[in-house]
Structures are given as C-alpha cells and as structure tokens.
Amino acid sequence: MLRQLNMDTLRQNFWKEEYLREKMVRCEWHRKHGSMVKAKQKAKAAARLPLKLPTLYPKAPRSPTPAPQAVPSKAPSPVPEAPFQSEMYPVLPTTRALLYEGISHDLQGRYHYLNTRKLDMPEMRYLFPITTNFTYGWQLGPPVKQELVSCKMCRIDSFFRKNGAFALLDPRDLAL
Structure with missing residues (x-):
C-alpha cells in the first residue's frame, strides 16, 4: 500500500489531535476502570490456583493401657506428638x-x-x-504365574487372522 503524498500541515495537525484525543480517552478510561479490572484479574488468578487440601493421616491404633504402678514416679512433662511428616516409610x-x-x-x-x-x-x-x-494394586501380594492350558482347542492365541491379512478367508476365521 502506498503512502498518501497529499499530507499537508492541516492534515498532520488533524492526525496529531486525533492521536492525542485517543490517548486522553485511554488514560481517562484507565483512571476510571483500571482498579476494577485489576481486581477481576486477581480474582481470576486466585480461581486458577489449585485447592490445597489437608493431608489425612491414618489413625494410630490405641495401645492397651498399662496396669497402674504402685510406686508413683515423677510425672513426665507432656510431649505433644508430632504428626507424620511424610506419606512414605523411611528409605533403608x-x-x-x-x-x-x-x-x-x-x-x-x-x-x-x-x-x-x-x-x-x-x-x-x-x-x-x-x-x-493405589487401591487397585494395594495388598495384592506377589504375582502368581498362570499355567497355560496344553489343549490347543481351548486356547485362542490372537483375534487376528491365522493366515495373514491379505490371504483368502479361512472358514475357521469367521465368527458366524
């Protein structure tokens, strides 16, 4: 596209005024609505963050209460139990x-x-x-080998044709 060569001072001033007017309108809009747009952007960003759920640990089995001792000993200071720090057992x-x-x-x-x-x-x-x-593989135990049946009539090796893809159909390959 060619430039217009008929740009005189009058037309240049028109475009200059038009550019400044648009710039002022943008600044005015930003001054009036900018804080509202920023608040919406922050709300959208907060909605995109994943929700962090608390970790639930298994309840420790209660130990049987010991028999009361006849000799009162020094009262131990109560030590708060620390929750598990990990979901995994420590590595050997x-x-x-x-x-x-x-x-x-x-x-x-x-x-x-x-x-x-x-x-x-x-x-x-x-x-x-x-x-x-995890529940699918939890406490399954060691894998058990299944022995193959020696009878060829009872076992199907594949659902593909036995004589190749492009060979003539064998009546044994058809399921009617």
Whole structure:
C-alpha cells in the first residue's frame, strides 16, 4: 500500500489531535476502570490456583493401657506428638546410599535408586493408599504365574487372522 503524498500541515495537525484525543480517552478510561479490572484479574488468578487440601493421616491404633504402678514416679512433662511428616516409610540406608554412587547417565545413582525402589511393593513404601488408583494394586501380594492350558482347542492365541491379512478367508476365521 502506498503512502498518501497529499499530507499537508492541516492534515498532520488533524492526525496529531486525533492521536492525542485517543490517548486522553485511554488514560481517562484507565483512571476510571483500571482498579476494577485489576481486581477481576486477581480474582481470576486466585480461581486458577489449585485447592490445597489437608493431608489425612491414618489413625494410630490405641495401645492397651498399662496396669497402674504402685510406686508413683515423677510425672513426665507432656510431649505433644508430632504428626507424620511424610506419606512414605523411611528409605533403608543401603537403598539411600545408591543415590550417591555414580550418575544416572551410567545407569547408576538416581536411576539405580529408583529402579530399586520400584521393586518394593506399594504397601512397603507408603503408609496408606494416597490416591484412589493405589487401591487397585494395594495388598495384592506377589504375582502368581498362570499355567497355560496344553489343549490347543481351548486356547485362542490372537483375534487376528491365522493366515495373514491379505490371504483368502479361512472358514475357521469367521465368527458366524
């Protein structure tokens, strides 16, 4: 697009005034409505933040009350019980030592540590199921091998055609 060459002083002053007027209108609008817009932006940003729910810990089983002692001893000072700091059991020192041996690039260090931790069952790592997905694998025990049936008539290897995709249809492949 070509520039207009018929810009004279009158037209330049018109555009200058128009630009300043728009600028003043923007400043006036910002002065009048700016605080309201900022408040809406803060409310939207606060609504986008995830809701932090408190962590629920399992109730510790109550120990049986000891028999009363005949000799009164010095009253111990009440020590408040500290809540659990983690959802996981502490890591064994031998497993934790794997973190500091080598680097992950050489399949040592963190890589070896994580693979070793992965071998433990979830109930050995966590105090209780943290998510609902944990309930599917919680306290299943070791995996049980299922023996295959030796009868070929009872077992179906695949739902694909036995003689290839582009071969002629075999009557055994059709389900009528």
